[in-house]
Amino acid sequence: MKNSQIYSLTLVAIFAALTAIGAFIKIPLPIVPFTLQIVIVFLAGSILGSKRGLQSQLVYILVGLAGLPVFTKGGGLTYVLQPTFGYLVGFAVGAFVIGYIIERGGEEPSRLRFVIANLAGTFVIYAIGAPYVYLALNFWLDMPTSASTVFVTAFLSTVGVDIVLAILTALFARRIYFLLNKKLVNALEETK
Template sequence: MKKNSTYNYVLAAFGAAIIAVLAQVTIPLPLIPITGQTLAVGLVVTILGTRIGTLSVLLYILLGAASIPVFSGMSGGIAILVGPTGGYIIGFLATAIIMGLYLDKFGITIFNAIVANLIGMVVTLTFGTAWLKIVGDLTWTAAFMGGAAPFIVVGIVKAVLAGWMGVIVRRRLEQAHLISFSGVQTPAEQRNSV
């Protein structure tokens, strides 16, 4: 990523804003709603990479913890983080790191981005289910049925969309010289180095 730290912080803030906006896209379900947060986390990490993507997710969580209404349903506060959905939100941080490390190791292709987003979905659902079990004093079966099973198919669709769209947006931003990643030359940089 570009060396300018101010620019990186602006990108991280922009990533956090994307997550906050997509978090407001909600499909209500009885126990845990389906939101655009997981799609947004996947998009942001795919587009911005491990470091800036993870910083975006951390900033999003901190804003929400500070009672700024960035979580789904225009909510915020520590009560959300310790409530039934808190495990998913905290899990976004682990998701961002693991997805980013996968993409760093295997490269940014649509296939790899989809795989990374599928892995991210599993990480998020694992954190969310474990937290739901603890907070709700549920059995593992009940926690899985309420906290993971309803989201698997939707999660796969969101992972495919985030991987596909994320790579396309990332390439466009690289071509426009708005982002540049170390070890990855934009087409203009490749032409200039010949």
């Protein structure tokens, strides 16, 4: 039992660290930069499952809010005022949704299930992130911005690439999913 807990915590920590690294692999765009974080979120939900995927993203968020500069523009409690903070919340919920959908696929979830899960995760991330951008700009940052401008900058500018990444990551993640689950089963059997 102890080995499986260590293995689980290690995976959560690795994916939290990978999300932080993904924040710095970015293409600057107005308001919402394109980063590779979403790929890590897809992998976290797909490979770790709903609970550990969520945990990995919560660890990442908490480390950043504690002050370590792991977000695209630094860190600290005031980061909740950044327009892009909603996407970070979306990452946590999205990872959970992805894992939840895949877990409902039985012992051998199909490729299609992985793709649907990642697309659902993408929807969740944008459903939380884009409205947060609008609220942040218009209410606490005093930068009046129309809903159509936010729609273009916080959704249209990156969603196409994210959908392609969701599909490609789903196909890749399915292979890793089976390898890691086999490793976890072996670790659990060793502790018996």
